[in-house]
Amino acid sequence: MAEAARRLTALAERALGAPLPVRVRAWDRSESGPPGTPVLIVRRRRALRRLLWQPGELGLARAWVAGDLDVEGDLYEALGLLAGFFWERDDAARPTGPTAVLKALRDPEIRAVGRELLKLTGPWTPPAPPAEEARRAGGPLHTxxxxxxxxxxxxxxxxxxxxxxxxxxxxxxxxxxxxxxxxxxxxxxxxxxxxxxxxxxxxxxxxxxxxxxxxxxxxxxxxxxxxxxxxxxxxxxxxxxxxxxxxxxxxxxxxxxxxxxxxxxxxxxxxxxxxxxxxxxxxxxxxxxxxxxxxxxxxxxxxxxxxxxxxxxxxxxxxxxxxxxxxxxxxxxxxxxxxxxxxxxxxxxxxxxxxxxxxxxxxxxxxxxxxxxxxxxxxxxxxxxxxxxxxxxxxxxxxxxxxxxxxxxxxxxxxxxxxxxxxxxxxxxxxxxxx
Known part of the structure; x- marks a missing residue:
């Protein structure tokens, strides 16, 4: 799979509905996207599994903390370019719970992207969260x-x-x-x-x-x-x-x-x-x-x-x-x-x-x-x-x-x-x- 970056870029743009503003480098060292911009490095296919199991900000965070994702270049610039696609999106357009995520997955376009991503992910198992994720007792908040x-x-x-x-x-x-x-x-x-x-x-x-x-x-x-x-x-x-x-x-x-x-x-x-x-x-x-x-x-x-x-x-x-x-x-x-x-x-x-x-x-x-x-x-x-x-x-x-x-x-x-x-x-x- 020598063109993983090109496929990832195409899938991301299909899912997000807009051109990806950063360059992508995949685990096979292939690259795709606009030159002269920060490079989003997908070090491991496991990053895709994290995003499929936990779409949105949390999946991205887990991939980052685990070292599955990285940035080459100016981190502030990269975050600024990506902000509009993730944490600064209109809240009404962002899935925020199981029902919303399932509704999004029923969309034919999103399902098609998901099927393509499955082909890139490798073993289809949910990755464990990084060890740095907080472990909390149950019960009411703020006891x-x-x-x-x-x-x-x-x-x-x-x-x-x-x-x-x-x-x-x-x-x-x-x-x-x-x-x-x-x-x-x-x-x-x-x-x-x-x-x-x-x-x-x-x-x-x-x-x-x-x-x-x-x-x-x-x-x-x-x-x-x-x-x-x-x-x-x-x-x-x-x-x-x-x-x-x-x-x-x-x-x-x-x-x-x-x-x-x-x-x-x-x-x-x-x-x-x-x-x-x-x-x-x-x-x-x-x-x-x-x-x-x-x-x-x-x-x-x-x-x-x-x-x-x-x-x-x-x-x-x-x-x-x-x-x-x-x-x-x-x-x-x-x-x-x-x-x-x-x-x-x-x-x-x-x-x-x-x-x-x-x-x-x-x-x-x-x-x-x-x-x-x-x-x-x-x-x-x-x-x-x-x-x-x-x-x-x-x-x-x-x-x-x-x-x-x-x-x-x-x-x-x-x-x-x-x-x-x-x-x-x-x-x-x-x-x-x-x-």
Missing amino acids: LRRDKQAISHHYDVGNTFYEHVLGPSMVYSCAYWESPESTLEEAQRAKLDLVCRKLALKPGTRLLDVGCGWGSMALHAAREYGADVVAVTLSEEQAAYARKRAAEAGLADRIEVRVQDYREVSDGPFDAVSSIGMAEHVGSARYAEYAAGLYALLRPGGRLLNHQIARRPLKDEDGYRVDEFIDRYVFPDGELAPVGRTVAQLEEAGFEVRDVEALREHYALTLRRWVANLEAHWDEAVRLTSPGRARVWRLYMAASALSFERNRIGVNQVLAIRTPESGDPGLPLRTRSWN
Whole structure:
């Protein structure tokens, strides 16, 4: 079969109804498609079986993670060219469940493509998912046990791996860029400082840092603003790392790091709460509880800074949505909602929302720096985790950067206050001065 690439290209264009915008190189080294474009490498026929058994984004993701698919050339360009055929297709045209898939397979054109693909696949058996796919317990979403398991899947892959990706700041959330020429460390420090100023931290302020990661926010708040910090995470590895950093900085007396679910924190009130890149894990079933719980932990006049990724709303719908690749390989059980829904639920819990700042472009810049860090330390990242895990991260961060750039998703800092009975929120008249 010396012309597998030509046949694959023809079948893909027949199924997608448009010319394939990238070149294809097949397992027999044949090539087909437009020259001068990124090359989609189909290393093994098993990639086709993955797509036939799980059409769409999940099949593609499994083939990528397993190394059955690869890209030669600019990964961002390749993802951008293919986006309109897969993850940016009109949702009404995308099969989303067994019934929809069966309906699509009844189409004579699709059936014909399927028969042709069968001739190329080799043994007709369903390939096992890559080992990097999340294994989850059954039962309801977002129980204490299931959330801890989901967090462990993503974060407990080794602190050294994250050092290579995130750099010295060890901040795993959107940075705040003065210009694209700033360093990642400068931009992350600016983000932490922005949060501290929005929360009006000062010596003696009692801060709860929810989802504290490797302790960077807690360290900045204690060192630069004199705050007393309770930092909580569900990751054992993160907690150990954060405690070590606090001790080395001489701040162990001001920073308490706990392996604890935010729902189990009972020693309020706090003057301020920071939740940076954590609320995406909460989910629709628990978001009202999350908002009410943080409201209850604040003293009257206390402030919440909620830094959270959002997705664009769909027509006649404002709820949550799960991305298959992200759910299976990156953030199990994570859910994104439109920012309007987040603001509404914070208000329903009793908060007065005083400021919403969109940082979409800032996250795109941050992700591109993380991808560059990963690529610069690729061999070490593979050694520390696995080839599949490193591939998960490269794809997820590059695709996410494009999603932010194309306004598919955004990220917002929402400042909310538990307004005291006097009605005075304690804010400056010109809020954005944050002093």
